[in-house]
Amino acid sequence: MGRAFEYRKAAKLKRWGAMSRIFPKLGRMITVAAREGGPDPEMNPKLRTAILNAKAQNMPKENIEAAIKRAQGKDAADIKEIAYEAKGPYGTLMFIECATDNPTRTVANVRAVLSRNGGELLTSGSLDFMFTRKAVFEFDDDGSVDLEELELELIDFGLEELERDKVPQESGEDKPIVRIYGEYAAFGELGRALEERGVAITKASLQRVPNMPLELDDAQMDEVSTLIDKLEEDEDVQVVYTNLS
Incomplete structure (x- = not known):
């Protein structure tokens, strides 16, 4: 993003x-x-x-x-997981994943935030072909893992891509990390394979990855970020996935 x-x-x-x-x-x-x-x-x-x-x-x-x-x-037993699909400013698309004991309250709150910030709810299923579900893992890139060897070993467990990245920190320095993408159905097997190889996973999730990432300028990104912040302030909203690159 x-x-x-x-x-x-x-x-x-x-x-x-x-x-x-x-x-x-x-x-x-x-x-x-x-x-x-x-x-x-x-x-x-x-x-x-x-x-x-x-x-x-x-x-x-x-x-x-x-x-x-x-x-x-x-x-x-009353807590339900629900995903809402939405459109935001400048062509942004969103999956809003929630865990709630009151779907009526949650959808009303989500709709209100969207409408106040240039967005709107979409019909369920509208974005099915715009995102792909992926298993995503991250760990610190501290040099302790032979990444070429790891990549070869994990292919049989559902690995699709291994990439190095840097995550900005509040200190102003970037922390180097390794991010692994795998098949959605291979989440458990891939995670177990990483653990068995002594990889200290720092983050693991089933994410919705955009098939056609969208580029925005800084001003547009700031506006969309404000909308995402407002959505995630709701206690029922767990995470918001977008098509931003």
């Missing part, structure tokens, strides 16, 4: 972490994963991923354990 956007994103997540605003979102992801696949992370790749991402945001261990326990309660 561009370096400026990633910097803003990193700064916002740090503020959320400090204010514990992001923890309820992470907790819902853990609860939903534990409800669907069981409370044992070793046997539940989705839960293992949710815990990994929670730890990356410094979520306390007791919060994680409490979220897993909530999966056994009656309230957990």
Whole structure:
């Protein structure tokens, strides 16, 4: 989505972490994963991923354990995962993934934010051919892993692409990382293969990758970033995927 956007994103997540605003979102992801696949992370790749991402945001261990326990309660059964499709300014397209116990409230809130910021909801299925689901993993590029060897080894586990990148930090320095893209259905197998090879995964997710990425200028990007920020301020919204390059 561009370096400026990633910097803003990193700064916002740090503020959320400090204010514990992001923890309820992470907790819902853990609860939903534990409800669907069981409370044992070793046997539940989705839960293992949710815990990994929670730890990356410094979520306390007791919060994680409490979220897993909530999966056994009656309230957990009311939480539903819903994805809304939307159009934003300048031809941007969005998948807005939510976890909610009240879809009526959530869709009303999402529609209101979109309408106030130059966007609108689309009919479900409108963007199916604009995005591809991918398994995405990241780890620090600290030189401890032979990337050429790793790439060859992971092809049999669903690897499609391995790339080096740099993620802006609030300190002003860029952190080098390695990003791996794999087949959607190979998420669990690919993640396990990385773990077995001693790779310290820092982020893992099932993402919607745009088939035709869109380029915007800085002013346009700032406007779209504001819309995404507003959407993700809603406690029911887990993540927003866009077609931005």
